[in-house]
Amino acid sequence: MIETSARLLQLLSLLQLKRDWTSGELAQRLEVSTRTVRTDVGKLRSLGYPVEARPGVAGGYRLAAGSAMPPLVLDDDEAVAVAVGLGAAARASLGAGETALTALAKLEQVMPARLRRRVEAVREATSVVPGGDPALDLEVLGAVAAAIRAGERLRFGYTSWDGAESSRHTEPHRVVAWGARWYLLAWDLDRVDWGVFRVDRITPKPPTGARFRPREIPEEAVLRHVVSRVGRATWRYRATILVHASAEDVVARIGSPLEVEEVGPDRCRLEVGSDDPDRLALWVTQLGTDVEVLEGEELAAAFDRLAERLRRAARVRTSR
Known part of the structure; x- marks a missing residue:
């Protein structure tokens, strides 16, 4: 017969594994009497585990959802x-x-x-x-x-x-x-x-x-x-941009805790940065609105490179 503490852990593991157990099934798995099962269930309840009892001849137990999260036992x-x-x-x-x-x-x-x-x-x-x-x-x-x-x-x-x-x-x-x-x-x-x-x-x-x-x-x-x-x-490159949209709309679009400064009903100023100006240019385009680079020569140059790549891509499409 296993120690009481180890048996409680095994009982808890069984209750977490299956919704319903009869007293006989638990007793057989734990190699104890049904009376010992009842005693162990009482100990689990005193530790905060919500073990429900089902009445009847084939009465048994189930682990219900509780108001707090008790410790789990994992195999x-x-x-x-x-x-x-x-x-x-x-x-x-x-x-x-x-x-x-x-x-x-x-x-x-x-x-x-x-x-x-x-x-x-x-x-x-x-x-x-x-x-x-x-x-x-x-x-x-x-x-x-x-x-x-x-x-x-x-x-x-x-x-x-x-x-x-x-x-x-x-x-x-x-x-x-x-x-x-x-x-x-x-x-x-x-x-x-x-x-x-x-x-x-x-x-x-x-x-x-x-x-x-x-x-x-x-x-x-x-x-x-x-x-x-x-x-x-930590940003290697930084820039300040003027976004042609309201500060509220920009905050909702960027999905990150950058500080957005409102400068008008449909204008806001935003400081951005990245280790890669080309990646930063791509990110800014995802705002889906017009922007102006107020500070940041690297970002302005990255926009030029991006625009040229897009123009080349458009020319390849139209020449077919």
Whole structure:
């Protein structure tokens, strides 16, 4: 007969696997009496699991939906599937956000070595169609998310956009997904200021074990801070454009927390940036309205190159 704590976990796993179990079925699977099953069900209820009883001769039990989310018990295959799914979502930037990252960090932290090897095998055997953005190392992402969840100071090596390398000692606060990239907002202990770091340029060092009390910063301030710092520090090319549309329409179209300055009922000013001016020109055209480049020679030149390519494409079509 298995230990009581292990038996409770096995019972919980069975209840999560199937909607209805008779007392006899549970007793047979657990190799105990039906009376022990009733006692164990009572213990699960005291822990917050909403186990419903069905009366009658063939009475049994079912796990119902509760008002709060209790801990789940996953078997090996389920744990691997969840880890791989969370990793794929992070790679694809599906908007899972910090919640998915912390879930992945929690899962991999308690996952046995044999299951970690299975997860790594799936990742290594999976190919992703390459895009313009660097591949995201999920181990780095998981380490950052784990430090945030634990309130633990994070040391890491960092490579800036110009290739300069430095060592950072931080209090990590939040990971922000923006487009296909992830950014860490952290309090830089050496510079005594907030810093924003691209996660794909971070090389974590061994855990410090030093805890800290998170600084208070509103959610909207987090996004503004990341946007402003990314614009100033990590964009290689920046430009200011005048958009021939209302600020409200532009905010709805861009779908990112850029600051839009209203200059009239159908005009607004927008600061944009990118590591690639040609990609930035393509992005601006997706606003679907006329724009003027107020500042940014690189963007203006990129528009010229784009216009010439489109004219050549049109001439090829009309010459057929």
